[in-house]
Amino acid sequence: MSMLSENQLPRGQVRIVYLGPVAPHWDVQGVSGDRKAIDEFRQRVNARLLLLPPHDPQFRRNRERVVKDAEREALYLEWDLGVPEG
Numbered sequence: 001m002s003m004l005s006e007n008q009l010p011r012g013q014v015r016i017v018y019l020g021p022v023a024p025h026w027d028v029q030g031v032s033g034d035r036k037a038i039d040e041f042r043q044r045v046n047a048r049l050l051l052l053p054p055h056d057p058q059f060r061r062n063r064e065r066v067v068k069d070a071e072r073e074a075l076y077l078e079w080d081l082g083v084p085e086g
Contacts, residue, residue, distance in 0.1 A: 010076040012038050016045065016066070017080040024050050033075070041073055054081055 012033020019027055028045045030038035048062040063079075070077040 008074055011074045013076040013078065014038055014041060014070065015078045015080060016049075018054055018082045020082075021053060025053050026050060031078075037073055037075065041069065041075055044069055 010033065012035075013031040015029045015031055017027045017029060019025055024046075026045070026049045028042040030042070045066050048066055049059070052059045052062060067077060
């Protein structure tokens with residue numbers, strides 16, 4: 001999940017779902033909100049994650065960049081990696 005500041009309303013909600021071991025690995029789903037902002041965000045996420053499975057060392061760095069991007073764009077971000085996080 002991404003954190004928005006207390007006074008900031010989200011422009012939209014996005015769910016990033018891990019599809020499995022065969023590329024493309026990720027589906028970026030716009031749940032609600034500003035379609036244009038979500039589509040532009042989806043393009044950036046795909047550029048960073050599309051061919052990276054979650055066990056790849058580069059995934060962690062790129063995931064942090066995706067989270068910061070969502071915060072900048074005021075998008076509520078939800079991850080579904082197919083396993084409980086912890």
